[in-house]
Structures are given as structure tokens and as C-alpha cells.
Amino acid sequence: AAPEGRARGCPCSVPGTLILLLIYLAYLALGTGVFWMLEGSLAWNSSRSFQRDKWALLRNFTCLDGPALDSMIRGIVQAYKSGSLVLGNTTSMERWELVGSFFFSVSTITTIGYGNLSPHTLAARLFCIFFALVGIPLNLVVLNRLGHLMLRGMHRCAHRLGGTLQDPTKARCLAGCGAFLSGLLLFLLLPPLLFSHMEGWNYMEGFYFAFITLSTVGFGDYMIGMNPDQTYPVWYRNMVSLWILFGMAWLALIIQLILSLMETPGKACSCYYEGSEED
């Protein structure tokens, strides 16, 4: 119990924190380098191909000159960013209608924040801040509860399966592994199949969307229900809402596990520890 007690105490020695910050910065530097390497050249190429398209456009429409087109593009991008560009063929998710407002509320309190919609009036912004201040903890309560329920469900399954298995510790470990594997299948590996069918993405795009959503990063580069050429069945959005809720609870459990492994590597599998104490 001694190492556990030490690990549980206030871990805030200043040199330890500095080492941690250095690791953190090194990790960020690694990410910076790799992303730069992987994306930099592509971005350069696609920028050049866009310039080519622009010249083709200029040849077609002779009344447009270079600077006029540039300023027009800038104006359109500005209008798009500020949310005032609402084209005829946008979906209901891109407008402040019932579905859009609901998904904005969900994306705010889950802290996903896709950003396809964002409030522009002062009143809506102030309300958004208060809404998030209560909604984010409320969402955490719900996620905690769902995570507990999911773990308990798996626990019961393990007990029922291993009725002969007189070791509660092993049953708990089994439940944990089961929760991990079934969650992986149910929340990260199977949903991309549905998304690729409904949205016309490939499997990897669906998987990337699933991970970026459940980890609450939410870049907003992919989002469900945004294809105006597609008609979505009614059950689809409800399914996706349920998937977000349960999947987020599951991924939060996984991230908590990785977190506890990082903070106290000695407690790698706490169920083994507790088991050996009982022996």
C-alpha cells in the first residue's frame, strides 16, 4: 500500500512539474514536426492546383480580372466564416433551425464544438456561456453515470459467464477487457460502416470522424448530416446522438485508464493488486 499512498499524495513538487512540462513540450514539438512534414507538402500542392483552377475560371469569365476575383473570393470566405453565407442547398444542420440549434446545443455541452454553427448575437453568446457553464458539468454527470452503468453491465455479464470462476478479481479484469473490446467494436469500428453508407465517406474518413468526435476534439472538417444531396432517415440522427453519448462515456473511461497508467505506472492493473492482497 506504500507506493499507492505516495502516488495518491499531492503530486506537486516543483522539479517534478518542470520535468513534466518538458515532456509535454517535447511531445508537442514531436507533433509539430510530424504534422508539418505530413501536411506541409500536400497543402502546398493543393494551393497550386487551386491557383490553376482560378486561372481557368478567369479565362471563362472574361469580365473578371485577377484582383476582382481575389477580392470576391475573400469576400465569399469572409461571409462564409461569419455565418452570413447561407446557400440555397445547405442542410438543416447548417442553419439555425430546430435540428441545427439542437446539434449546436449538443456540441456545446459535450465540448465537441464542431463550429459549423456559432452564435453571432451578443445575447446568444452570453446565453451560450451560461448554457455551457451549467451544461458541461451536467454532461459530465450523465457521462459518469453512463460509464458506471456500462461497467456494471459488463461486470454482471462476466459474473454470469464465469459462475464457476470463484475469483471476483479475475471477473472484474474480464469485465474491463470486455468493455474495452466491445466498446472498440461498437463505438469506433462499426459506426464508420454506417457513416460511409450514409454520408458517402470511405471507412477511414468515418473512423477519423468517429475518433475526433468521441474524443471531443471536434475539428468540424467532417460532420454527419451535412450532405445536401443525401436524404437521411429519421432514426439516423437519433442513433448518432445515442452513439455520441455512450461512445463518449466509453472513450472517457479509456482515457481515464491511460491517465491512471501515466500517473501511477505501478498500479498498471489495479485489479491484480487488490487480488494479490486478498490471497
Next chain:
Amino acid sequence: AAPEGRARGCPCSVPGTLILLLIYLAYLALGTGVFWMLEGSLAWNSSRSFQRDKWALLRNFTCLDGPALDSMIRGIVQAYKSGSLVLGNTTSMERWELVGSFFFSVSTITTIGYGNLSPHTLAARLFCIFFALVGIPLNLVVLNRLGHLMLRGMHRCAHRLGGTLQDPTKARCLAGCGAFLSGLLLFLLLPPLLFSHMEGWNYMEGFYFAFITLSTVGFGDYMIGMNPDQTYPVWYRNMVSLWILFGMAWLALIIQLILSLMETPGKACSCYYEGSEED
């Protein structure tokens, strides 16, 4: 100690969870209604003003007809969304350069996910997933540590100030209130002044940006360092990085406090409880 024990036990009765889910849905419905009311009419108006601008443009450039302009706007928005539109006057934060890649890494592991940049190659996406899977827990470790350090610092201050005050409980409460108020000033009320000076926003826009960033929602509608007409001093971005790190640790403490108030309302101020037990 009895009510605390009950509250600490596994809070996963099924009817309780259903009630919680109903509260959650009602809260989302409230948000949906208010956002719809506050933003719906504005979006409608600005859409109409954009249509007006478009007609003005059509009169100026006679070679463009309605459908051609529409398809052009759609193409430009598509190129902008997919990241291939890189205009001449974009800042280094909008490109996959050193600064942009670094801020992308920060926004990924903090789960802010502004979305001004997002990976487009398969390799970068896969790396992004692994980077987040380790980076998010690492970031949580750092935030926990910083939160502990901040609390301990405030605790010491309170002790030093109230040397005559023989009650450690009162000192802890004082430290908590001090941490809350100084954090509010340092992380939410003062930074908008800097942002409004540097980015040309008004105070409310800066406050909205600060809250949306520190709560890790990160819609990406506002972001620092994105104004191409502005030159930013070197210390500015470092200051902002430090602000994000410490401010997030602080807001996480506040959200944890609200969370504990929601889960166990009886423990409203746990320091009072522990104090009365010692008497």
C-alpha cells in the same frame, strides 16, 4: 459521514439514470429553443443581405449569370472547407507551417480543436489519432498538476495572510475563494483586454473567445493570431499558450467544483463539513 458514504457509492440505479437523462434532454431542449429564437432571425436577415450583395455583384460583372455565380461560390466554399484554398494574405496560423502545426498540436491534445487546420492525408489522420490518444491523457496529467500547484499556492498565501487565524478549515475556504476570484480576473476578465488590443475585437468578443477556448469547446469562429493586417509581437503567442495552459487548469477546477455540487449537493462546501467533524 453516512450521507457522504451513500453519495460515494456506485450511483447507477436505473430509474435515477432515466430521470437524469430526462433532465439532460430538457436542458438540451431549452438550449435548442433559446438559440433558435436568438439566432434564427439574424441568420435569416444576414442571408438576405448576402443575396442582395450577390445581385449587386451580378450587375457589375455582366459575364456572370446567376447559376454560374452560385456554382462558383459553392466551389470556393468547398475549396475553403477542404483546406485547399490558401489565399495570399493568410497568416502563418492558417498554413501547415511551424506556428500553424504547433497550434494544431496544442489544439488537438487540449481537445479544443479550433478546426482552422485539420489533417487531410491518411498518414496525418492516423498520426493525429495516436497523437491524441496519448496526448489527451498527458495534457490531463499536466492540467491536474498545474491545478494542484495553483491550489497549493493559494493555500500557502491564505496561511501566510491568516497567520493569526488558527482555523485551517477557514484558511482552505479562503484559499478556494481566492483561487476562484483571482483566476476569474487573471484568466477570464483581463485577457480580453489584451485580445481586444491585439486582434481588434471588442471586449465581449474577447471574453467569448476566452470562455470558448478555456472550456475546450473551441468553435473556431474566433482565434488569436489570424488577422493578416496585424503584426503580433513574439511574446504574445507565448503568453497566450501559457494562458491556455493555466486557464484551462483553473476552469477545470471550477467545472469540477460545479460537478461535485451537482452530484452531492449536501457536500456543498466540503471544507465546512471537515471542519465541523474536527470540532
